[in-house]
Amino acid sequence: MQKNFINLRDFTAGQLGKLLDRAIAEKTLFAQGKLPATLQRRTLAMIFEKPSLRTRVSFEAAMTHLGGHAIYLTREDIGLGSREAVQDIARVLGRLCDGIMARTFSHRFVEDLGRYTTVPVVNALTDYSHPCQAMADLMTVREHFGELAGRKLVFVGDGNNVARSLAEAGRMLGVHVVLACPKGYELEDEFVASLESIEGAGSFATCNDPAGAVADADVIYTDTWVSMGQEAEKEKRVRDFAAFQVNPALLAQAPARAIVLHCLPAYRGFEIDDDAFEAHAQTILAEAENRLHFQRALLNALIGDGGI
Numbered sequence: 142m143q144k145n146f147i148n149l150r151d152f153t154a155g156q157l158g159k160l161l162d163r164a165i166a167e168k169t170l171f172a173q174g175k176l177p178a179t180l181q182r183r184t185l186a187m188i189f190e191k192p193s194l195r196t197r198v199s200f201e202a203a204m205t206h207l208g209g210h211a212i213y214l215t216r217e218d219i220g221l222g223s224r225e226a227v228q229d230i231a232r233v234l235g236r237l238c239d240g241i242m243a244r245t246f247s248h249r250f251v252e253d254l255g256r257y258t259t260v261p262v263v264n265a266l267t268d269y270s271h272p273c274q275a276m277a278d279l280m281t282v283r284e285h286f287g288e289l290a291g292r293k294l295v296f297v298g299d300g301n302n303v304a305r306s307l308a309e310a311g312r313m314l315g316v317h318v319v320l321a322c323p324k325g326y327e328l329e330d331e332f333v334a335s336l337e338s339i340e341g342a343g344s345f346a347t348c349n350d351p352a353g354a355v356a357d358a359d360v361i362y363t364d365t366w367v368s369m370g371q372e373a374e375k376e377k378r379v380r381d382f383a384a385f386q387v388n389p390a391l392l393a394q395a396p397a398r399a400i401v402l403h404c405l406p407a408y409r410g411f412e413i414d415d416d417a418f419e420a421h422a423q424t425i426l427a428e429a430e431n432r433l434h435f436q437r438a439l440l441n442a443l444i445g446d447g448g449i
Contacts, residue, residue: 142448154313164438178208190245203437231257261443275306290315294360300328313341321354355395
C-alpha cells in the first residue's frame, strides 16, 4: 500500500480507478447526509507556499466533513526549508498531526516530507505536478460521460504541471490526452518518452494546431498562460498564446458533445473568454467542486484506512 499521494506513477490504474469509485460513492453519501465522520480527532497540517482558494477550502471542508480538523501553515509559520530543515519539519508534524498536505513551488520539498515523516503526505500542487487536480478533472469527465476509456481530452495551453498530471492519469485510465500548445511550450521530451513505461490504455500526443486538435475532442481543457513564478514572462506568453484562446470560434471546431474544463482561477480574455466560460460554467464549477469530493475520499483512504 502507498501511504502518500505525491506522484501518480506510484499507483496502478486499478488503484486510481478505485479512488475515483470511492470519491463518486462518497459524494452520493455526502449529498444524502449519510457520510460517516471517520476522521474524528484527526488533524491535517496544510503547508502553503502558494496561496489558493480551492485547495485550502476543499481540504479544510473535507476534514470538517469527516469530523477532523485542518491547520493552515504559511511560509512565515514554518520557514519551508529556510528557517528549519525539511526533515525536521516533517518529523515534528508527523508527531503532532495525522497527515500533511503541501502546496509548494518545489516538488523535491513534498517528496522529502514524504520521505522523513511517518504520516501520509498529499501533493496539493508543485511546479512539477498537480495530481489532485487531475483526478478531480477525470472524476468530472467520468460523471459527465459515464466512462473514461477512449475519451479524448485536449489541453489547450502550456505544458505545465496540470498538463503533466493529466498526461500521467490519462495514460493509466484510458484517456487520450493531447497537448495543443505553441512551439517551445511542449512538455519535456524525457517526460513524454517516460509515459510509455506507464501501464495503461491511454495515450499522449502534442500538436501546435488547436483547431485541428479539438476536431474530435470530448473535453477541451485550459489553464492560465502565466503560472505563479512566471510573471516576468507575461507579455511574451500572452503574445505566444494569442491563437490558443478557448472561445466560441475554437469551440465551433469541436463536436457538440465536447465539454470545457478549467482548473481555475480563470483569466477571462486570455486563455478563455467570457462567452466560452459562461456557456460551460456548469461543468467548470462541477470540476471545482469535485476537488472537495476527490480529496475527501483520498484523506479517508490515506488517514482513515492507512494507505491506498
